[in-house]
Amino acid sequence: METTLIILKPDAVQRGLIGAITARFEQKGLQVVGMKLTKIADALAAEHYKDHASKPFYAGLVRFMTSEPVVVLALRGVGAIAVCRNLMGATFGSKAAAGTIRGDFGISNSFNLVHGSDSPEAATRELALFFGSGEVLSYTRAADAWVYDTSGGKVE
Numbered sequence: 001m002e003t004t005l006i007i008l009k010p011d012a013v014q015r016g017l018i019g020a021i022t023a024r025f026e027q028k029g030l031q032v033v034g035m036k037l038t039k040i041a042d043a044l045a046a047e048h049y050k051d052h053a054s055k056p057f058y059a060g061l062v063r064f065m066t067s068e069p070v071v072v073l074a075l076r077g078v079g080a081i082a083v084c085r086n087l088m089g090a091t092f093g094s095k096a097a098a099g100t101i102r103g104d105f106g107i108s109n110s111f112n113l114v115h116g117s118d119s120p121e122a123a124t125r126e127l128a129l130f131f132g133s134g135e136v137l138s139y140t141r142a143a144d145a146w147v148y149d150t151s152g153g154k155v156e
Contacts, residue, residue: 005126010068012113033076040066074136
């Protein structure tokens with residue numbers, strides 16, 4: 001099982017898409033193991049996006065991400081990082097395929113609704129930035145027996 005960070009960005013929150021977007025992840029079979037509504041402080045946004053600090057869009061990205069509340073999610077599942085990134089779709093809404101979150105809900109190349117960790121290392125770092133000790137939970141869901149085939153003795 002893999003745990004990843006998803007951020008529903010200010011545009012998703014302001015457009016009332018929290019439930020619709022979260023439902024996409026849950027309907028796919030991912031388990032919500034952490035969730036909170038928060039306003040990102042400048043210092044946290046700077047740390048989160050530090051790899052982009054030299055890029056021309058960095059200042060605007062930090063300003064956008066700190067402008068209004070966001071929802072941060074910790075999602076768990078087999079291959080959760082790749083699954084989430086596929087569900088999100090291409091970075092730019094205008095280029096994202098129908099059936100993806102960005103393809104169905106977005107058109108803007110600036111406001112792209114969601115952020116998702118892009119690697120296990122990034123997920124570990126990002127989860128630690130947004131969730132404190134004890135805020136990402138482990139629990140058993142009865143539905144997992146219907147999400148993953150374990151008849152062969154392992155999760156498939």
